[in-house]
Amino acid sequence: MATVDLKDVKKVYPSGVEAVRGVSIAIPDKELCVLVGPSGCGKSTLLRMIAGLETISSGTVAIDGKIVNSIGPTERDIAMVFQNYALYPHMKVYDNMAYGLRNRGTPKDEIDSRVRSTAKVLELTALLDRRPRELSGGQRQRVAMGRAIVRNPKVFLFDEPLSNLDAKLRGQMRVEIKNLQRSLGVTSVYVTHDQLEAMTLADILVVMNAGLVEQTGAPLDIYEKPASTFVASFIGAPPMNLLPLLQGPAGPALTDGKAVDFAPANAATLGFRPEDADVTFGADAPSGALVLPALVEAVEPVGSESFLHCAAGGNRIVVRVAGRATAKPGDQLRVVARTEKLHWFDNAGKRVD
Numbered sequence: 205m206a207t208v209d210l211k212d213v214k215k216v217y218p219s220g221v222e223a224v225r226g227v228s229i230a231i232p233d234k235e236l237c238v239l240v241g242p243s244g245c246g247k248s249t250l251l252r253m254i255a256g257l258e259t260i261s262s263g264t265v266a267i268d269g270k271i272v273n274s275i276g277p278t279e280r281d282i283a284m285v286f287q288n289y290a291l292y293p294h295m296k297v298y299d300n301m302a303y304g305l306r307n308r309g310t311p312k313d314e315i316d317s318r319v320r321s322t323a324k325v326l327e328l329t330a331l332l333d334r335r336p337r338e339l340s341g342g343q344r345q346r347v348a349m350g351r352a353i354v355r356n357p358k359v360f361l362f363d364e365p366l367s368n369l370d371a372k373l374r375g376q377m378r379v380e381i382k383n384l385q386r387s388l389g390v391t392s393v394y395v396t397h398d399q400l401e402a403m404t405l406a407d408i409l410v411v412m413n414a415g416l417v418e419q420t421g422a423p424l425d426i427y428e429k430p431a432s433t434f435v436a437s438f439i440g441a442p443p444m445n446l447l448p449l450l451q452g453p454a455g456p457a458l459t460d461g462k463a464v465d466f467a468p469a470n471a472a473t474l475g476f477r478p479e480d481a482d483v484t485f486g487a488d489a490p491s492g493a494l495v496l497p498a499l500v501e502a503v504e505p506v507g508s509e510s511f512l513h514c515a516a517g518g519n520r521i522v523v524r525v526a527g528r529a530t531a532k533p534g535d536q537l538r539v540v541a542r543t544e545k546l547h548w549f550d551n552a553g554k555r556v557d
């Protein structure tokens with residue numbers, strides 16, 4: 205159906221803001237690519253350039269191998285779903301879904317069959333005669349998707365489509381979008397600032413920061429091997445613990461002076477995930493592990509697990525324990541992380557392996 209290729213795409217707004225500073229991404233046919241990053245990093249700008257709603261300052265956008273920089277949005281054969289679904293309030297669901305096809309002069313019979321089959325897929329058949337105000341948030345979002353799907357486009361673009369929904373519904377819709385995208389097999393680009401949504405949806409995850417790509421890859425590969433401290437702290441919740449290292453006389457050392465003799469020579473930051481450490485009240489120091497004396501400051505129970513927020517030698521760290529925590533605020537304990545679970549970053553914040 206369609207590949208989407210971005211080559212060194214840049215966007216400088218007339219105001220002088222460099223919103224996108226050189227982004228290259230290759231999205232294979234039928235795959236779902238998620239752009240994730242903090243607010244203002246250029247995700248929407250990039251998506252709007254793919255859609256043709258924003259001019260491209262330099263670089264190329266190609267769909268199916270054909271450069272579309274100078275092709276208008278309607279000729280790109282793309283459908284976009286936004287956060288504020290922008291349904292026509294006075295039109296019934298049926299007409300909202302049929303609108304784009306009517307505008308293109310699609311024959312009436314074909315419109316009817318496409319709207320009805322799409323409604324069936326999205327379980328909207330019983331709602332076709334309702335107006336948007338008579339629908340729940342999730343149903344409205346489904347209509348917005350329906351409007352995109354009936355057009356049978358080459359590419360779907362989603363800009364934070366779920367951020368107006370509550371957490372539970374967001375979780376359900378996430379699964380629906382993933383299944384739908386997979387069964388329709390339409391190449392898609394999905395923008396979100398929510399790292400969990402990004403992780404669960406993506407075939408290809410692109411982590412953006414300040415107009416640039418920090419890392420591209422399969423979600424779990426990125427989780428397991430973040431390329432930078434930025435990615436390490438952005439992907440995963442609670443985020444990876446990052447401890448600064450000093451260059452001591454005997455190599456890298458923690459800020460309290462304790463040497464970390466197994467650290468790579470150029471390591472400037474040590475990282476470990478909250479689930480990759482254990483806590484012990486004992487005094488025995490296991491070898492082949494990082495051992496940090498720590499003071500429990502707060503305990504955050506989630507049900508299936510608990511997070512211990514600790515102070516350790518001037519650093520704040522978070523450790524995950526299964527189920528109900530036995531530790532309580534004020535407890536002194538030791539946090540132990542096996543060396544193979546440690547991540548290292550140099551003084552530019554780049555991963556050291």
Ligand SMILES: Nc1ncnc2c1ncn2[C@@H]1O[C@H](COP(=O)(O)OP(=O)(O)O)[C@@H](O)[C@H]1O
Pocket residue numbers: 217218219221222223241242243244245246247248249250
């Ligand atoms: N139309 C515009 N004119 C000027 N600057 C803009 C415009 N739209 C967005 N920006 C700026 O470009 C940067 C990226 O914005 P945006 O692409 O909306 O980021 P995101 O979607 O990741 O939150 C921000 O600094 C934003 O203020």
Ligand SMILES: [Mg+2]
Pocket residue numbers: 247248249
């Ligand atoms: Mg945005």
